[in-house]
Amino acid sequence: MSVAKPSPASAAPKGGVARSSRRVMNLSHFLRQAARRLPEHIAFVEGARTLTWAQMDARVDAMAAELVARGIAKGDRILVQSKNCLEMFESMFATFRIGAVWVPTNFRQTPSEVAYLASASGATAMICHRDFPEHVVAARAEAPAISTVIAIGAADFGPDYDALVAARLGEKVRVADVEHDDPCWFFFTSGTTGRPKAAVLTHGQMAFVITNHLCDLMPGTTEADAALVVAPLSHGAGVHQLVQVARGVKTVLLPSERFDAAEAWQLIETWRVTNMFTVPTITKLLTEHPSVDQFDHSSLRYVIYAGAPMYREDQKFALKKLGKVLVQYFGLGEVTGNITVLPPRLHEAEDGPNVRIGTCGFERTGIEVQIQNDAGEEVQPFETGEICVCGPAVFAGYYDNPEANAKSFRDGWFRTGDLGHMDNEGFVYITGRASDMYISGGSNVYPREVEEKVLTHPAVAEVAILGVPDAMWGEVGVAVCVLREGASLTEEELVAFLDGKVARYKLPRRVHFWEALPRSAYGKITKKMVREALSERGLIDTPPPARSA
Structure with missing residues (x-):
């Protein structure tokens, strides 16, 4: 069996006491x-x-x-x-x-x-x-x-x-x-x-x-x-x-x-x-x-x-x-x-x-x-x-x-x-998976930060944001939202809500509203599955229109 750290056959601790196994x-x-x-x-x-x-x-x-x-x-x-x-x-x-x-x-x-x-x-x-x-x-x-x-x-x-x-x-x-x-x-x-x-x-x-x-x-x-x-x-x-x-x-x-x-x-x-x-x-x-x-x-x-x-x-x-x-x-x-x-x-x-x-x-x-x-x-x-x-x-x-x-x-x-990153007292903050980050117009965008802001909107129950190819910016963000029961929201309303809460280059360039987000067998929403669902629906092959900066 090939693993990273092979099991030691023997070890001799200080003091001369040998052991043949652990x-x-x-x-x-x-x-x-x-x-x-x-x-x-x-x-x-x-x-x-x-x-x-x-x-x-x-x-x-x-x-x-x-x-x-x-x-x-x-x-x-x-x-x-x-x-x-x-x-x-x-x-x-x-x-x-x-x-x-x-x-x-x-x-x-x-x-x-x-x-x-x-x-x-x-x-x-x-x-x-x-x-x-x-x-x-x-x-x-x-x-x-x-x-x-x-x-x-x-x-x-x-x-x-x-x-x-x-x-x-x-x-x-x-x-x-x-x-x-x-x-x-x-x-x-x-x-x-x-x-x-x-x-x-x-x-x-x-x-x-x-x-x-x-x-x-x-x-x-x-x-x-x-x-x-x-x-x-x-x-x-x-x-x-x-x-x-x-x-x-x-x-x-x-x-x-x-x-x-x-x-x-x-x-x-x-x-x-x-x-x-x-x-x-x-x-x-x-x-x-x-x-x-x-x-x-x-x-x-x-x-x-x-x-x-x-x-x-x-x-x-x-x-x-x-x-x-x-x-x-x-x-x-x-x-x-x-x-x-x-x-x-x-x-x-x-x-x-x-x-x-x-x-x-x-x-x-x-x-x-x-x-x-x-x-x-x-x-x-x-x-x-x-x-x-x-x-x-x-x-x-x-x-x-x-x-x-x-x-x-x-x-x-x-x-x-x-x-x-870690703060001065040793508390850890997760920005996201390295694979989730995308680069829009030369700037790194970490979807997690924007998702947190989206979820402060009272109409949004769930959201996933990921980067997709774009002819002008290299990559842009696409948001997929699930609304709370009885709520209504448009793409323009959500983007206007986010304006001023995150930098302009971090704003999603396209927003989709679905009844549910795909989940893994363990109940997790994975970006891989969301990307596959977007592709199946033909939503990421065509570059989205650029918004005015």
């Missing part, structure tokens, strides 16, 4: 700890189905035994194509327990996309929900090394997961020995440019991530807490739920993959949910839905959002509805969320002289952030550059992708590809 705890031991300490406590809720910690641990042992019997060994990659469910969550721990590598997909991906992940990861086994038989066919065609396929639910393409578990209940599996840099999870990036890359997460790295999440995002978490899952477990939500297991917190799933705000609020009331991981668009949907006022959500202590900064107007609205429970963190999959944090005490519902509007917070515990120029030099406070990070949460590198590793690491720093 042995660490296997992450699946978190589940065993919970089962020993809290055997009868509810661990998992899925509709009317509940399991205790002892039951879940026994089921994971049974599946681990089945995988071993099928020849799956330490280091093997297991591809998992499934919507959120108990079996999908258990597969993480069964995989970890035998020292194999968990390779979850986004269940909304197409068969061909999943086939690419199967091939790129070198998978030799697959666990697939019964709803996706075509994904199995495509994956096996692209990755013939897949010799084992297990179905979640009755299906023709493999034996049923639950039947296999039932047949082996009572069997105990010895937890595999692992070292710090042994991989446990291939976390595929979203592929905003090019094809997705497999970020290699390791047992040692993830142990730090879990500890850091508990320290910085949800301090004081215990078995008395409950967490609601409102996003796919294949990515950030899966990391969040792994953290919950480390403290014996029960996991509550939505009853279906279709997001329903009223169902979410009802579950929060029923199970006295104390924390959940979201993205800004889901937080917006939850707090703007009428059901937010129909159910008791006073149990909430931490509503953690990541994936993108929350627009200030949405932030203020959510705070007025929920109180000071918002927690923002900034972090890519490659750093597993560990770059900055903005805790509840620093979220304010009203603007004021002491409110840092637009910040994503300060450095996470044990993490160093630096804003660097193109030469890798640290820039001055308030100067824009690339956000770079180092620390124990940084991944081991991209699997079998030396070119990507060479581009992403510089002098030991991981380069996020995000642009921003």
